[in-house]
Amino acid sequence: MVNITDVWKGFGLNKVLKGVTLNIEKGETMVIIGRSGCGKSILLKHIIGLMKPERGKIEVFDQDITRMNEQSMQAIRKRFGMLFQGAALFDSLNVAENVGFFLFEHTNTKKSQIMKIVSEKLKLVGLSGVEYLMPSDLSGGMRKRVGLARAIAASPEIILYDEPTTGLDPILAANINKLIKELQAKLSLTSIIVTHDMTSAYTIADRIAMLYDGKIIEIGTPEKIKNTHHPVVQQFITGSAEGPIISD
Ligand SMILES: Nc1ncnc2c1ncn2[C@@H]1O[C@H](COP(=O)(O)OP(=O)(O)O)[C@@H](O)[C@H]1O
Ligand SMILES: [Mg+2]
Known part of the structure; x- marks a missing residue:
């Protein structure tokens, strides 16, 4: 690989x-x-x-x-999915926009479809129902999880974690x-x-x-x-x- x-x-x-x-x-x-x-x-x-x-x-x-x-x-x-050291979320975007960032920016996927994917990925990292929270509302551990959900949002084949x-x-x-x-x-x-x-x-x-x-x-x-x-x-x-x- x-x-x-x-x-x-x-x-x-x-x-x-x-x-x-x-x-x-x-x-x-x-x-x-x-x-x-x-x-x-x-x-x-x-x-x-x-x-x-x-x-x-x-x-x-x-x-x-x-x-x-x-x-x-x-x-x-x-x-690739990537979770970089310190993996900062975009503070001005809510959780769903953060997780779906790549899909919103780089694909033609419909918003409803992206929201479905976002919920799915959040569920995978054990965080359901936080779509509309802002990063400032989250604890450190939750932020890491959101970062993880973002890393897997576009269904990568390889995922890289730097000091997770x-x-x-x-x-x-x-x-x-x-x-x-x-x-x-x-x-x-x-x-x-x-x-x-x-x-x-x-x-x-x-x-x-x-x-x-x-x-x-x-x-x-x-x-x-x-x-x-x-x-x-x-x-x-x-x-x-x-x-x-x-x-x-
Ligand atoms: N863009 C850069 N320009 C110059 N030196 C760098 C750059 N990135 C990293 N280095 C140097 O390369 C070495 C290895 O860095 P890094 O890969 O970040 O180490 P770590 O194993 O802690 O992740 C360090 O000495 C660092 O100072
Ligand atoms: Mg390093």
Whole structure:
């Protein structure tokens, strides 16, 4: 579904991705872990063509998007759902307008039909009857759910989540994890989730990949990752601040 081969990307002297290779299968939930600033968000931006690699190749839906122009890229991007870090809702639009935003703006779908889809998606995230509330009326957890409903509104084949549980308290985070799993099961999506929260990673992943020093240094099932012998991965997953291995 997504094939990333030897991708390099830097900003001046700051070399961020230094030969990332990662293949994501159709229907799987891939969690990408790594320290803050290691390039996780950058990697997601390459997958949806918002950034282009200096070297390497990116294929999505069996199409090479490495050098694809913006117009063709937009057609591909329609097949993605995205929940970005901090996923802000549009404050001046109500919940229905937020969830249906893409459908209202980029399709000719009739309003009545969009409203039907919006209700359906809100129901999927456990929020029925909030269509006419404004974002300011919602709690943090509800906003996340609305963001999720918006991400799935156009029935994507792949959904990308950037730090979906960051900034939430543990109970809300657990709720969002549960929801991500439920959506995965109900919609048979391919999901790519970036996080530095290991509890989330273990709960939702089919496979976990660790990004470190510009490369994927380990990949496998949660079980495999838990039992890793790789010192850097061990240090990350146990949250150990000791040892000289990971330096800032
Ligand atoms: N648009 C940009 N221009 C220059 N540097 C950037 C840009 N976006 C990110 N970076 C740098 O790339 C590195 C990785 O960023 P990011 O992918 O956001 O990390 P994270 O793993 O926390 O998501 C950081 O050092 C960041 O400062
Ligand atoms: Mg990030």
